[in-house]
Amino acid sequence: MNKIQIAFLQEHCKDLSVLYVEDDMALAHSTTLYLKKFFGTVVTCFDGHEAFEVYKNMSFDLVMTDLAMPKLDGFGLIALIKERNPDQIIMINSAFNDNSYQIKADKFGVDGYLNKPTNNDHFIETLYKMTKKIIERGMMKQ
Amino acid sequence: MRWKNDKREKLSRILRKEYFKSIAYPLIIIESTLLVAYFWSNNFVNNVSQKALIDETKVSLATISQHTASIINKEFEKTAVSAALLKARHEEFFKDFRQSEPLSKGKYILTADGVITNRKTTSDECTLFYSNLFKDDPYRMQKAIASEELDPFYNSVLKTSKNVVQAYFNSYDSMNRLCPFIDDALVQYPHDIKIPTYNFYYLADLKHNPDKKVVWTDAYLDPAGKGWMISAIAPVYHNRFLEGVVGIDITLEKIIDNILSVKLPYLTYAMIVDKEGNIIAMNYGLEPILGIKELTGYNYTKPVNETVAKPEDFNLLRDNHSSLTKKISVLFRNKSPLEEIDDGVHNFIVTQNTIEQTGWRLILLVDQNSLLSNTNALKEKTDKVGYIILTLMALFYILFISLIIRKSRQFAGTILVPIRNLINATEALSNNLEKIKIESSGIIEIDILIDNFMKMGNELSELYHSMQNRIEEGIAQYTESQNILVHQSRLAAMGEMINMIAHQWRQPLSVISMMTSNILLDIQLGTFKEEEILENLNEIMQQTQELSQTIDDFRNFFKPDDIVTKIAVKMIMENVKSVMGKSFERGEVIFECPSDCDIEIKTYPRKLMQVLINIVKNAVDAFEISESQIKTIRITAKEQEGRLILECCDSAGGIPTEVINRIFEPYFSTKNEKNGTGLGLYISKMIIEKHLKGSIHVVNQEKGACFTIELPLNLSMEQELPNE
Numbered sequence: 061m062n063k064i065q066i067a068f069l070q071e072h073c074k075d076l077s078v079l080y081v082e083d084d085m086a087l088a089h090s091t092t093l094y095l096k097k098f099f100g101t102v103v104t105c106f107d108g109h110e111a112f113e114v115y116k117n118m119s120f121d122l123v124m125t126d127l128a129m130p131k132l133d134g135f136g137l138i139a140l141i142k143e144r145n146p147d148q149i150i151m152i153n154s155a156f157n158d159n160s161y162q163i164k165a166d167k168f169g170v171d172g173y174l175n176k177p178t179n180n181d182h183f184i185e186t187l188y189k190m191t192k193k194i195i196e197r198g199m200m201k202q
Numbered sequence: 203m204r205w206k207n208d209k210r211e212k213l214s215r216i217l218r219k220e221y222f223k224s225i226a227y228p229l230i231i232i233e234s235t236l237l238v239a240y241f242w243s244n245n246f247v248n249n250v251s252q253k254a255l256i257d258e259t260k261v262s263l264a265t266i267s268q269h270t271a272s273i274i275n276k277e278f279e280k281t282a283v284s285a286a287l288l289k290a291r292h293e294e295f296f297k298d299f300r301q302s303e304p305l306s307k308g309k310y311i312l313t314a315d316g317v318i319t320n321r322k323t324t325s326d327e328c329t330l331f332y333s334n335l336f337k338d339d340p341y342r343m344q345k346a347i348a349s350e351e352l353d354p355f356y357n358s359v360l361k362t363s364k365n366v367v368q369a370y371f372n373s374y375d376s377m378n379r380l381c382p383f384i385d386d387a388l389v390q391y392p393h394d395i396k397i398p399t400y401n402f403y404y405l406a407d408l409k410h411n412p413d414k415k416v417v418w419t420d421a422y423l424d425p426a427g428k429g430w431m432i433s434a435i436a437p438v439y440h441n442r443f444l445e446g447v448v449g450i451d452i453t454l455e456k457i458i459d460n461i462l463s464v465k466l467p468y469l470t471y472a473m474i475v476d477k478e479g480n481i482i483a484m485n486y487g488l489e490p491i492l493g494i495k496e497l498t499g500y501n502y503t504k505p506v507n508e509t510v511a512k513p514e515d516f517n518l519l520r521d522n523h524s525s526l527t528k529k530i531s532v533l534f535r536n537k538s539p540l541e542e543i544d545d546g547v548h549n550f551i552v553t554q555n556t557i558e559q560t561g562w563r564l565i566l567l568v569d570q571n572s573l574l575s576n577t578n579a580l581k582e583k584t585d586k587v588g589y590i591i592l593t594l595m596a597l598f599y600i601l602f603i604s605l606i607i608r609k610s611r612q613f614a615g616t617i618l619v620p621i622r623n624l625i626n627a628t629e630a631l632s633n634n635l636e637k638i639k640i641e642s643s644g645i646i647e648i649d650i651l652i653d654n655f656m657k658m659g660n661e662l663s664e665l666y667h668s669m670q671n672r673i674e675e676g677i678a679q680y681t682e683s684q685n686i687l688v689h690q691s692r693l694a695a696m697g698e699m700i701n702m703i704a705h706q707w708r709q710p711l712s713v714i715s716m717m718t719s720n721i722l723l724d725i726q727l728g729t730f731k732e733e734e735i736l737e738n739l740n741e742i743m744q745q746t747q748e749l750s751q752t753i754d755d756f757r758n759f760f761k762p763d764d765i766v767t768k769i770a771v772k773m774i775m776e777n778v779k780s781v782m783g784k785s786f787e788r789g790e791v792i793f794e795c796p797s798d799c800d801i802e803i804k805t806y807p808r809k810l811m812q813v814l815i816n817i818v819k820n821a822v823d824a825f826e827i828s829e830s831q832i833k834t835i836r837i838t839a840k841e842q843e844g845r846l847i848l849e850c851c852d853s854a855g856g857i858p859t860e861v862i863n864r865i866f867e868p869y870f871s872t873k874n875e876k877n878g879t880g881l882g883l884y885i886s887k888m889i890i891e892k893h894l895k896g897s898i899h900v901v902n903q904e905k906g907a908c909f910t911i912e913l914p915l916n917l918s919m920e921q922e923l924p925n926e
Contacts, residue, residue, distance in 0.1 A: 066726055084709050086741065090716040093734075097723055155708035176708055177715030180722045 062181060065188040069098045072191055077101035077118075081111040081125040081137065082153070091153075091178075095124075098187065108132025112140050120148075121194045124174075127154040127161065138168050149193050151186060153178065213621065214614040221610040226603055233595055241588055248581040252574050256551070259468075259573055263553050263566065264540055270472070271555035271564040274457075277365055278559035281434045281450050282416040284359045284366070288448040289416070289436035291355050292371055296440035299348055310346055317393045318346050322383045328353045329384040333376035333395045342377070349379050356381035365456045367428050371438070372397040373446035406437040406447040414439060418560045421454060421482045421516075430454045432482060454483040469572035475563045479519035479534060482562060491548060493524045526550075534563065542570075620648045624655060631659045687868060687884075694882070698819065699756055702781070706752045710745040717742045755781050766917050769807045771839045771846065772799055778814045778837075782822070791818060791835045801839060803846050805917045809893055813886040814850065817909050820882065821852035828854040830905070841915065845896075848911040856902035865900065 078099045082088040083106050095102045103118070105111035109131040115123070123141060127134035134152060141148050151172035152165050162173050171193060172186045211219075309321045310330070316337030320330045330346050349371070356369040360381055370380035376397040384390060397403050401419050404410060411417050416436040424431045431453040438445045457474065471491070473484035484492070514520055518531040526545040533541050533552055543550045549570040554563050571578075620643030627640050640652045717738040724730045755777070775793040782791060795801065803810075814837070821835045830853050838849045857865060864870050868884040890898045896913035 087713045094720050176712035180719035
């Protein structure tokens, strides 16, 4: 199962772009390395504000964001992005593991919720789901 | 029970007072009234009798004065009659006298300077002194010898009255025949004496005495050496020729001795004053009173050449006298028969009578003090009796009052002893709340009081004991609830700790997890690179160190803290920051010290940290619901008067005013869901006040809440309460 998903990601993500937002440098560095193993383009930002500035000038297939951040937090960023592009595929990677956050995320139309610390299998599974959604949406547009 | 500054009185005092009021006071009042009556009546009787005495004396004195005046008048009259007789005899003598051959000279001597005198041959011999003024007259000796036949008359005149000192005849040619005999006539008389120049001669001449009757001289100094005297003189005419003047002398000494010595039972003074106010004679005793020295004696250092009158001092009408004398002079002028004169020292009754013969006044002065001396002595005696009665009465009262005091004490005792027992019992009750037993007093009312009190006391005692049990139960319950509270707060602290650890661990755990995922993915992808793996493993190692550090931080924080330690405030702040910093995302804890950042404090450091963390945690929580964009918590430390002042101010908008006064109450919380035990600040306050001996306050400032903690810089071990 895992191997199939990895293969799928290897096959389809080479042309996809990711906007990754995380305020912790060490984690950001490590996670960026991980994402680059699949995605052709990975742009890493360290706060919501910076991320939105980047997002205004570029389009991304996937936005992956932390929730607790200085200046502009995760939900703030999500709201701005959704306002600009309601179809944007977004996933959250947060240490807030309460149900209340997942419910809030659903209300914001967030597509995936990945808990911290991140389990490798869950990461691959979530990325697989996101990628599938991206491809499905791309096919619908065509 | 005790009352301070009380105007109330002790019962024993009241009883004693009442005793006095009912027994002693009336007696004292009656007795003192009697005493007053006694003294008053004494005084009254004395005054009345004195007044009567004075009045009586006045009457009798008037009579006495009148009588004395008449005696003196008689005396003068008698002398005047004698003088008249003498005058008649002399006129007869001169009628018979014929100038003829001189008789045998015998005892008569003619001195070298022409004075004729005689020697004393018989006991009733009279002196003859013939001035040498007419020494050429051949009939002198004859006249001198012839006049000897007049001697028996002089002698008989001398015998008529003891007041008469001299009887004599002076001729116009200065022959003097005088009885009794003067031994040293040659020395006494000036040899050229001109007798008509003397007052006792010229006052009788035609010019001064046209009626040719007997006249009286003023007081003058006797040339014959008998001192101050007055004379009744009468002219002797022969065919209208003034042959000479006869005279009878009365010396003042004699008048004073014989006439003025009025014998009365009280001190009386007398004086004779002539028409012009000259004092002719007065008692010796009167001199110092009037301030005038009487001239009774005269020091004959030389012969008296002329009339020597009394000095002007002796005139009452002169104005240089004492006030008493002035008053007498007024009396003299007014001719008032009786008056009282008082000059402040002497108090006299004064009478005044005229001696008809001479027109002189007899003035008698009676000393009222001596008059009243008897009645005064009587008054003193009765007063003395009064004082003795007073003393005896005082003694009696002292005995009586001491008896009353004893009695009143006994009486008070019968009431007071049971009351005192009651008081002691009430004190015992108020001290111990033990059941009480008081003996019966024997007084119905007090017994009722005692019974009621004993009932009440016993009920109170029972109530007290039951209350005590309840209070003990209450205290036990309270202690238990306190323990529960402390336990809860500890649980809450642990819960928060777990939360914080969870929060702080999540990030490094995420990193570790991500590293591992990277390695796993590399293996799965077959893109396995040794360098990359080493890098990841190192990173993982570092992250685990961090995890361990976090655990250490928290474990330090929750270690029991029972020694007072000296620690830099900076260190405490570092610890607070390291514990709190990571959980305070998107915000900043700033520690600053305006003057000295190396302040050291002796305290329980972890307890202080617990409080600071609690406050910082509250601020961090407050930021979650606040709208403020700048999230800072600023802690400032400064030293002030031996105390450390820590201010912890946030910018989270402050505490709502309706709850700011309740935030230190237990179980008070505004946070409904998580972390809201409502114990944090209550426990913080307890730690600051009970354990760290400081104080904590909160106010809202412009940007947010501001907590101020004040702590002693040197906390000593003993000050701390035993740990819970």
